Amino acid sequence: MAEALKRAAALGAEKTIGELKQAGLRDRDYENLLTGRRLQAHAQLAGKGKRVVCDCVDREPGLGIQRHLLAREAGLVAEGALIAAFVTSSFDVVVHVAEDDAKGAGAVAAALERFRAACALGKDMMIETVRRPLRPNLKGYEDVPTLVVDGETLTHIGRILRDGADHYRLQGTPGSPGTKLFQVSGSVNQTGIFELALGLTLRRVIEDVCGGIKDGDRLQSVIVGGSKGACYAPDELDLVLDFDSVRESGGVIGSGGIAVLNERDCIVDQVKARIAVACNVDCGKCSLGREGSYQLREIVADMTRGKSRSGDLEMLREVGQAMQVGCACGAGRTTPNIILSTLEKFPDDYEAHMKRRLCRALVCEQYVTFHILPDLCDGCGVCAERCPEDAIEGGTKKIHVIDQDSCTKCAKCYEACLDLRKAVVKAGPIKPRTPKKPIPAGSWGA
Numbered sequence: 001m002a003e004a005l006k007r008a009a010a011l012g013a014e015k016t017i018g019e020l021k022q023a024g025l026r027d028r029d030y031e032n033l034l035t036g037r038r039l040q041a042h043a044q045l046a047g048k049g050k051r052v053v054c055d056c057v058d059r060e061p062g063l064g065i066q067r068h069l070l071a072r073e074a075g076l077v078a079e080g081a082l083i084a085a086f087v088t089s090s091f092d093v094v095v096h097v098a099e100d101d102a103k104g105a106g107a108v109a110a111a112l113e114r115f116r117a118a119c120a121l122g123k124d125m126m127i128e129t130v131r132r133p134l135r136p137n138l139k140g141y142e143d144v145p146t147l148v149v150d151g152e153t154l155t156h157i158g159r160i161l162r163d164g165a166d167h168y169r170l171q172g173t174p175g176s177p178g179t180k181l182f183q184v185s186g187s188v189n190q191t192g193i194f195e196l197a198l199g200l201t202l203r204r205v206i207e208d209v210c211g212g213i214k215d216g217d218r219l220q221s222v223i224v225g226g227s228k229g230a231c232y233a234p235d236e237l238d239l240v241l242d243f244d245s246v247r248e249s250g251g252v253i254g255s256g257g258i259a260v261l262n263e264r265d266c267i268v269d270q271v272k273a274r275i276a277v278a279c280n281v282d283c284g285k286c287s288l289g290r291e292g293s294y295q296l297r298e299i300v301a302d303m304t305r306g307k308s309r310s311g312d313l314e315m316l317r318e319v320g321q322a323m324q325v326g327c328a329c330g331a332g333r334t335t336p337n338i339i340l341s342t343l344e345k346f347p348d349d350y351e352a353h354m355k356r357r358l359c360r361a362l363v364c365e366q367y368v369t370f371h372i373l374p375d376l377c378d379g380c381g382v383c384a385e386r387c388p389e390d391a392i393e394g395g396t397k398k399i400h401v402i403d404q405d406s407c408t409k410c411a412k413c414y415e416a417c418l419d420l421r422k423a424v425v426k427a428g429p430i431k432p433r434t435p436k437k438p439i440p441a442g443s444w445g446a
């Protein structure tokens with residue numbers, strides 16, 4: 001126990017940082033800077049009032065990599081946190097855990113105490129595990145010079161000190177050594193969180209790790225990197241998943257999310273959801289990041305609401321490109337990745353939403369209407385019972401009819417009939433023929 005800590009204590013701060021540099025460890029965040037260099041820069045700051053914040057919070061809906069780490073490797077996170085504080089002469093360690101992850105917070109707090117007792121190194125430090133939101137300012141947290149290191153990077157600090165830099169470099173690529181946790185979702189046979197050596201291709205992840213595309217689905221695209229990532233077309237699956245290759249392709253490995261999309265997914269809707277998340281994740285410190293992400297979010301949301309203006313596509317490109325070079329931090333600079341990559345690869349989907357008011361995947365509410373197919377409806381009445389707007393007219397054994405003026409497109413009738421007769425369908429510009437008023441079931445077309 002505490003092997004990594006004991007080795008760091010034996011090596012001393014300078015040599016420990018040297019070991020991390022030799023291992024080529026890079027942060028598992030949006031910027032992927034060399035961790036050893038960042039630790040060294042923090043160590044060189046004068047004064048004792050320094051802090052290390054260990055960021056163990058998943059900020060993107062549906063992603064749970066930090067939670068996964070705390071459930072399985074709280075000890076390594078704790079060791080990495082204490083080593084980071086030791087080598088930077090920071091006497092204040094704050095481990096930030098998601099508000100609802102009491103179990104993870106308990107596990108890491110217990111590990112920190114265990115290690116402090118086992119190794120002299122952490123004895124004088126102030127250590128706190130918090131689940132409340134932390135508010136950074138330009139100087140750090142609460143005006144104290146602060147180094148933020150994410151939980152996954154901390155586990156790698158622990159491993160490198162435990163096993164040595166040379167052993168660490170056995171996995172990954174020369175520029176991106178080691179492994180990374182990826183969370184794969186969507187149209188693959190095996191979804192989940194996987195720890196993979198950096199340098200695999202996207203194709204190998206989908207085919208070998210996740211068992212291929214689900215039967216019956218057609219691969220439409222893959223979004224790599226969560227809300228900050230880029231979108232890749234099916235002919236780009238040879239993308240190598242290391243920090244530099246992904247960055248050169250216009251994306252970032254970022255949170256490690258990989259979403260595999262099929263033809264039922266709408267690209268513009270996916271972009272809208274991710275930009276909305278990015279707006280919440282961004283720190284808001286620079287005005288270009290703040291205003292730019294707000295503008296991107298509103299323009300894309302308007303496209304899905306039938307409120308596009310001419311020039312919107314140019315505006316998205318201009319704002320996105322300006323953010324990529326002008327934002328103060330990596331989080332802001334990566335926000336437009338998803339927009340710029342999809343504009344380049346899927347321009348027709350944007351055009352269809354803007355000019356033809358068409359969502360081919362029938363996802364964007366504004367461009368979809370719900371209808372009941374008269375030859376399938378048996379008049380069971382379940383959809384009418386579920387409709388919160390009383391928008392479905394029917395009667396016993398009558399073909400039911402949706403009043404389009406009252407329908408708010410909540411899809412409850414669609415879901416209700418899915419397991420019954422699949423009589424409720426979504427339609428785009430071409431609508432199915434339906435009776436105007438309920439008529440006896442089975443009489444349509446007779």
Ligand code: SF4
Pocket residue numbers: 372376377378379380381382383384394400416417420421422423424
């Ligand atoms: S649409 Fe479906 S749920 Fe509604 S009455 Fe017809 S069969 Fe029943």
Ligand code: SF4
Pocket residue numbers: 370386387388389390391392402406407408409410411412413414
């Ligand atoms: S989509 Fe919702 S509001 Fe519209 S008819 Fe169906 S249940 Fe009613």
